Ligand SMILES: [Zn+2]
């Protein structure tokens with residue numbers, strides 16, 4: 214509807230960005246490309262907002278509210294294995310989360326909306342943020358501190374994320390809890406070393422760590438309400454010197470995901486109590502460091518209803534899906550959603566003929582979203598912005 218005319222250009226921007234991925238806080242080239250396009254459209258452009266962030270402002274000819282559309286620009290430290298012709302030219306860096314497509318689609322939406330300037334009531338702010346993958350810091354807080362939501366004051370934000378669990382042509386919207394808080398926990402179990410043949414002369418940090426890991430799982434099953442969701446995954450264990458030496462130190466790292474802010478607040482205390490208590494019971498001690506990351510992402514109910522209608526209008530009745538489950542991945546768009554009403558939609562990107570179960574997922578070295586989804590993504594962004602500005 215709005216996108217068609219700009220699609221070849223959007224695909225070429227996307228492939229250019231995909232071939233030149235940049236890690237969080239290094240998005241210099243990508244930001245320069247964005248600035249170039251936005252200035253070409255005649256928008257007011259602010260650069261270096263919270264790092265390499267870029268903001269374009271489109272002032273419509275009629276007065277009204279301000280709506281913001283947001284994309285992220287950073288890539289991941291992975292070696293691409295998609296085999297596409299426009300694969301990464303930076304070894305060890307890859308757009309494996311689709312932020313190349315988000316940036317290109319938002320440039321497409323900016324192009325389409327710029328042509329409609331005469332009919333727009335209010336303003337549209339295009340936010341290109343850095344460092345989405347930089348948990349726990351993220352890129353959104355820096356942009357917020359640098360005033361991205363002010364002058365003019367942003368009344369609402371829309372964003373999308375390519376989502377391989379849905380087919381191309383579908384856009385999923387979930388009202389309320391949408392994505393999880395993502396926290397980290399670092400633990401060090403201290404014991405006393407001894408010869409492997411004389412455990413009685415030491416305090417085995419490996420046995421204590423094994424019991425800590427097993428015991429922590431009971432937090433989810435016994436201390437969190439079965440009606441709330443939470444995940445506690447220990448991702449690394451490091452300890453030991455030699456097969457016949459009882460070690461004095463074991464280090465553990467894990468991630469904690471929660472949807473309910475009240476559950477998130479209880480997790481540091483529960484983990485600390487469990488880990489320290491179990492270690493102590495086995496003659497060891499345990500240091501626990503809990504680092505809070507991105508908050509839970511909660512989609513605004515009013516915007517969810519508005520956007521679902523916008524999707525039907527712009528992409529057809531079959532396109533809109535009301536997602537019945539949240540996802541326990543995290544998104545730093547949640548920082549914006551804490552400040553203003555906001556909505557993150559999931560854009561289906563698995564092409565016809567490929568099963569959504571088999572399609573490589575986000576952060577996979579083979580992840581390659583279908584470019585056929587761009588038309589839906591751009592139309593959703595444009596229509597939601599217009600509908601929000603025109604709503605009473
Ligand atoms: Zn990601």
Ligand SMILES: [Zn+2]
Pocket residue numbers: 310311312345374
């Ligand atoms: Zn992402």
